[in-house]
Amino acid sequence: MASVPVSGARFIIVGGGSLVGSATAAELLDAGAAEVRLFDNFSMGAESAVAHLRDNPRLKVIRGDVMRMGDLLAAMEGVDGALLLAAYMTLNMDRDPWGGLDVNIRGVQNALEAAMTRGVKKVVFASSNAVYGYGPGIKGDLVETTPFFSEGAPPAAILYGATKIIGEQLCRTYTQKRGLEHVVLRYSTVYGERQHHRAANALYIIETLDKLAKGEPPEIFGDGSETKHFVYVGDLARANRMAFESAASDVAVNCSGPAPTTTLELVKLVTELAGGGPAPKFVGETAGKVRLTSGGAFDIVHEKAFSAIGWKPEVEMREGLTRLIKWLKEGNEK
Numbered sequence: 001m002a003s004v005p006v007s008g009a010r011f012i013i014v015g016g017g018s019l020v021g022s023a024t025a026a027e028l029l030d031a032g033a034a035e036v037r038l039f040d041n042f043s044m045g046a047e048s049a050v051a052h053l054r055d056n057p058r059l060k061v062i063r064g065d066v067m068r069m070g071d072l073l074a075a076m077e078g079v080d081g082a083l084l085l086a087a088y089m090t091l092n093m094d095r096d097p098w099g100g101l102d103v104n105i106r107g108v109q110n111a112l113e114a115a116m117t118r119g120v121k122k123v124v125f126a127s128s129n130a131v132y133g134y135g136p137g138i139k140g141d142l143v144e145t146t147p148f149f150s151e152g153a154p155p156a157a158i159l160y161g162a163t164k165i166i167g168e169q170l171c172r173t174y175t176q177k178r179g180l181e182h183v184v185l186r187y188s189t190v191y192g193e194r195q196h197h198r199a200a201n202a203l204y205i206i207e208t209l210d211k212l213a214k215g216e217p218p219e220i221f222g223d224g225s226e227t228k229h230f231v232y233v234g235d236l237a238r239a240n241r242m243a244f245e246s247a248a249s250d251v252a253v254n255c256s257g258p259a260p261t262t263t264l265e266l267v268k269l270v271t272e273l274a275g276g277g278p279a280p281k282f283v284g285e286t287a288g289k290v291r292l293t294s295g296g297a298f299d300i301v302h303e304k305a306f307s308a309i310g311w312k313p314e315v316e317m318r319e320g321l322t323r324l325i326k327w328l329k330e331g332n333e334k
């Protein structure tokens, strides 16, 4: 039976000290989890990401590294469900491909082996729409059977997407050969409270807010017509919980927000919600940064998530961005 009812169960969030992990810890605790273990080496995340949960006696922060089996085995004792988040995304992969390949591949394999050894009932693996690749091949509807495009895209983005494909296949291997149940959720770009600067597409939100705070014009690469598809972090926390609770196993589904947007629409919306500011500045094609391009308008279709785990996004970008801006104004750390 692949379902793990959250109430009364124990969870570990591997790589939990950040954007998705902190929101999911709150979601699981609110749903009555007996314990949530937040496992992280804090190389990128920070304990401040769970400051809002610090007083909850059911939350346990564990400093550990996915490259060390001993850390994982000790942390997974008695755990019912494991959410695997620890990863290098494109920007960190660009800076340190060695570290990224280690954590995103061997780190996932270590976590699955530890989960298997400790009798964990179900794993939820954080994959990404990066499994479809980037560049001119990306256009139209992106569904779970869309192939991987690599031509014309930055190598770090392709390395990142390829490691997520490998992570997914490691999960399938553990389910099919060893009986460890799993669900793969392919997140689109995440945004919301505790936003960081590590996701290339979310920079259109967080760097726009940084610029506006300094009274400077936000920057747009190209002509602003490029498509992006975001998902609010609270919606994803719910998806993670529902993946544990559902009977689904050995399935991969997209988790994207209600609708795609363009970079120009996004920057204008962020500017409006931040209380106004200078008009955006068009800064050429890449301005020396890693940029995740596509071949035209695209939509990351999330209908399969509804049929597999009963999930669909609820928070529109206007609402999610309002929550992020409020959180930043309250003086919280990014």
Ligand SMILES: NC(=O)c1ccc[n+]([C@@H]2O[C@H](COP(=O)([O-])OP(=O)(O)OC[C@H]3O[C@@H](n4cnc5c(N)ncnc54)[C@H](O)[C@@H]3O)[C@@H](O)[C@H]2O)c1
Pocket: 014, 015, 016, 017, 018, 019, 020, 021, 039, 040, 041, 042, 043, 044, 045, 046, 064, 065, 066, 067, 084, 085, 086, 087, 088, 089, 103, 107, 126, 127, 128, 129, 186, 187, 188, 189, 190, 191, 196, 198, 199, 202
């Ligand atoms: N943020 C996005 O836009 C987005 C989009 C699609 C998929 N995802 C995936 O979702 C997951 C979580 O995203 P996030 O934005 O919260 O990520 P993040 O980079 O903020 O968090 C990853 C966490 O893993 C930890 N970590 C890194 N190496 C580790 C190691 N060796 N041992 C233990 N912990 C380690 C980091 O300290 C960090 O807290 C990732 O797997 C990411 O690939 C994120």
